[in-house]
Amino acid sequence: MPTYTAPARDARFIINEMLDLASYGNLPGFEMATPDVVDAVISEGGKFSAEVLAPLNRIGDEEGCTRHEDGSVTTPKGFKEAFDQFREAGWGTVAHPEEFGGQGMPHVLGFALEEFISSANQAFGMYPGLTNGAVSALIAQGSQEQKEKYLPKMISNEWTGTMNLTEPHCGTDLGMIRTKAVPNDDGSYAITGTKIFISAGEHDMADNIIHLVLAKTPGAPDSTKGISLFVVPKFIVEDDGSLGERNGVTCGSIEEKMGIHGNATCVLNYDGAKGWMVGEENKGLKAMFIMMNAARLGVGIQGLSQAEVAYQNGVTYALDRRQGRALTGPSEPEAQADPIFVHPDVRRMLMDAKAFTEGMRAFCLWGALLVDLTHKAQTEEERQEADALIGLMTPVIKGYGTDKGYEIATNMQQVYGGHGYIEEWGMSQFVRDARIAQIYEGTNGVQAMDLCGRKLAQNGGAAIQAFFKLIGEEIAAAKDVDGLGDMAGKLEKALGEQQAATMWFMQNAMQNPNHLGAGAHHYMHMMGIVTLGLMWLRMAKTATERLASGSEDKAFYEGKLATARYYMDRYLPDAGALRRKIESGSDSLMALGEEAFATAA
Structure with a gap:
């Protein structure tokens, strides 16, 4: 049977240390999100997800929902009772406005909870998740009468x-x-x-x-x-x-x-x-896009969540399952075989998963902070800048996050070998559940075209230029920090690949829009790779500072640095290959006539 433990330590690291949420304490709602409060919400929310929701995940998969002759529907065994506990504990109220019964805390905490809930039980998490999107639309576009009539009980999850x-x-x-x-x-x-x-x-x-x-x-x-x-x-x-x-x-x-x-x-x-x-x-449509954008960020979190729970189980299996010997000689000579954890190809899949999940978690939580700053930053200029950035990042969080989330889930199934294909081990469900995230709330092809066809050119390209400026400045600063120069240099090279691909679009897509369509998917992945590179540079910088200060949690921070180096070595080079794919244009892609796709008898 699969298991799940909320990655509370990593979430606290990102929120309290990398993002330094306490430094925004002068903004509305942030004053409540002290490190102690963050720790309590993360700890208790993770406990609820692991102990109440995760045990229902397989039940929900096996039983499904039942429609009755009168059109009513009953959910799987235990779901209603779990939802009662969810409602009574107020988990759905965390990031909603106090005016309508919410707790008014930052979306950063709400996003962290969404990940835990979705990892534990994605199907369950969709019930309050869709509600959050509807609440966002009504807050933005509803009349005061509609807000007062519907929002309090939607926010409370009644x-x-x-x-x-x-x-x-x-x-x-x-x-x-x-x-x-x-x-x-x-x-x-x-x-x-x-x-x-x-x-x-x-x-x-x-x-x-x-x-x-x-x-x-x-x-x-x-x-x-x-x-x-x-x-x-x-x-x-x-x-x-x-x-x-x-x-x-x-x-x-x-x-x-x-x-x-x-x-x-x-x-x-x-x-x-x-x-x-x-x-x-x-x-x-304007009102619905508010809801859809909220949902797309939630779906991106689903990509992360299925990768995370599959990764946890993949690690457990790799440490327990014994097959063959390490290439460098037996790691446990007294045993009949070594754990498969020692084999480089298994390590490759596990390290890819670790680097993605921790990097994507940082990306999602940074995105949540941008959502907060869009509404609560001190100046109009700061609010507009945050809004432009999260608008640019939304299709990447959704598209790249769910493409890679599904890939990681299937790789963790691969770690299990034949057992991964057998239902009793639970890996099949993670793969099947992860697959929908690439499809709904706008397929990932639509996300790629939204990014490249709309967001890049919006307002004269202001958002992408702001992103390039932001990441360039952080690379320059990191070069002066001991131990970060090599990582910063590799990220700088990947950023150069993205900038070159952006320029190629500008020079070629106007004369032939198919060039943009043919390269959009690759560009979305390139931007995901570069953005996770930025997240890893930030995490590496924070870890370096903590180690220099003599932190007692030495193993955690050293693990962060080792994973950051892995990401820079193994993920960032893909940016160059993606650029070359983009610059190959659409000619060979569109060359065959429709009749050439038919199978001859």
């Missing part, structure tokens, strides 16, 4: 939330949606249509489910410019906050999926359901 975009005939191209919203006399709208792939669309764990639904009003443009957003509760919420009649939205079926079986992924049928417009008419 009610949960969903996002309803996809329809049977359209996914990414939302301009094609057919769901209609016809005005009623009382100011509400009658919502009619079918939505598919709705995570947490129906379940038995909350008193109400608040659906955010994209639909088109009569006469709206037949494109993305004609989309409006509506809040459609499962049960109508009366003026006094009590629940009224059941609304006209039902679960038609539960999707049969490859993984995340413990989450109810529903087909939802809207039959004149009452809904209320959120924000302006025909401006729904």
